Amino acid sequence: MNLSHDANMFRSRHEVSLFRRVNVKAMILFWIVAFVINSIRAYAMDELPFHLAGGHRIAAFSFAGLMSFLLAEILARASDSRTRIIYALLALAIMPFAHSFFLKLSCSLAPIEGVAPMSWSECVVQALIMTGYFAAWIAAHFALANHKELSDVRLAMRQSDFHARTLDTGETCKFEAEEDRERHIFWAANGTKHVKIEASDIQWVQANGDYVVLHTDDIGGMMRSTLAKLEGDLGSAFLRVHRSALVRREAIASVVRRPSGTITLTLKNGSDVPVGRSYSRGLRELRERL
Numbered sequence: 001m002n003l004s005h006d007a008n009m010f011r012s013r014h015e016v017s018l019f020r021r022v023n024v025k026a027m028i029l030f031w032i033v034a035f036v037i038n039s040i041r042a043y044a045m046d047e048l049p050f051h052l053a054g055g056h057r058i059a060a061f062s063f064a065g066l067m068s069f070l071l072a073e074i075l076a077r078a079s080d081s082r083t084r085i086i087y088a089l090l091a092l093a094i095m096p097f098a099h100s101f102f103l104k105l106s107c108s109l110a111p112i113e114g115v116a117p118m119s120w121s122e123c124v125v126q127a128l129i130m131t132g133y134f135a136a137w138i139a140a141h142f143a144l145a146n147h148k149e150l151s152d153v154r155l156a157m158r159q160s161d162f163h164a165r166t167l168d169t170g171e172t173c174k175f176e177a178e179e180d181r182e183r184h185i186f187w188a189a190n191g192t193k194h195v196k197i198e199a200s201d202i203q204w205v206q207a208n209g210d211y212v213v214l215h216t217d218d219i220g221g222m223m224r225s226t227l228a229k230l231e232g233d234l235g236s237a238f239l240r241v242h243r244s245a246l247v248r249r250e251a252i253a254s255v256v257r258r259p260s261g262t263i264t265l266t267l268k269n270g271s272d273v274p275v276g277r278s279y280s281r282g283l284r285e286l287r288e289r290l
Contacts, residue, residue: 033133034064034130034133034137037133059102059106060099060102060103060106063098063099063102064095064099064130064133064134067091067095067098067099068095068134068137071087071088071091071095071138074087074091088138091134091138092131092134092135092138095130095134096127096128096129096130096131096133096134097127099126099127099130100123100124100126100127100130101123103118103123103126104118104120104122104123184198184199184200184233184234185197185198185199186198186199186214186221186223187223188214188220188221188222188223189221189222189223190219190220190221190222194221195219195221197214197216197219197220197221199233199234199237201216201217201218202214202215202216202234202238202248203215203216203217203247203248203251203267203268203269203271204245204246204247204248204251204267204271204273205227205230205234205238205245205246205247206244206245207226207227207243207244207245208222210224210226211223211224211225212225212226212227212230215271217269227240227243227244227245227246230246231246234246237249237250239252240279241265241273241275241276241279241280242273242274242275242276242279243276243278243279245273245274247265247267247273251267251268251269252265252266252267252268253266253267253268254266255275262274262275262277263275263280
């Protein structure tokens with residue numbers, strides 16, 4: 001089933017926030033670094049007069065910074081890492097030429113006395129140079145976001161290890177773990193915190209690679225597990241509606257069939273969860289299962 005139209009449904013709030021935290025900082029850093037390096041290069045090679053680093057160049061790099069900001073927002077809403085990479089590659093092919101065309105257009109609309117307008121060949125050269133800047137920004141953006149996500153997971157693991165070390169004995173640790181599992185209590189990473197989530201608070205569960213995201217009404221979190229294992233732990237109170245999603249039966253408010261033929265569950269808290277074709281097998285059967 002193609003879930004590209006339901007990307008927002010399947011993107012966890014935790015992942016989206018990771019991109020947005022670095023979005024503005026990355027845009028400002030990109031603007032400063034690209035502007036300074038490009039201006040120094042143009043001055044040193046005498047390609048353009050240095051005073052062009054005034055209004056035209058500032059406007060062009062502000063436009064480039066805006067494009068990087070919008071790209072980060074698009075990446076934050078992408079459904080998976082493969083989609084984000086595709087979007088990034090498409091942007092890398094478009095953004096440098098958009099920047100160069102903007103610079104050429106601004107020079108044509110507001111020409112500088114004694115300076116010839118940019119030729120198309122100069123525009124292409126500028127675009128090729130900007131490709132390196134945009135590529136560096138995209139790589140840095142992915143690195144910052146991934147580093148933050150890994151830091152959250154590692155922090156949760158350290159907190160879990162600390163909790164285990166503070167128990168009296170290994171037997172006590174084993175007893176506590178079994179007790180938590182029997183009571184359906186889960187420890188999950190949420191930002192810089194490690195939160196306790198009870199099964200009764202979970203509204204739906206989303207698979208995310210080697211991790212699962214527990215969605216609740218108030219606060220959720222990410223933990224290392226598989227959806228199949230969690231489905232066994234949670235029992236019949238939850239229904240598998242997609243290869244990447246479990247939903248609490250009591251949390252379902254309505255079942256909607258889209259014009260495209262896809263089925264979506266609307267939960268009582270307002271969340272929408274798409275249903276996989278192999279799990280629906282007709283709207284009537286799905287309603288009977290609920």
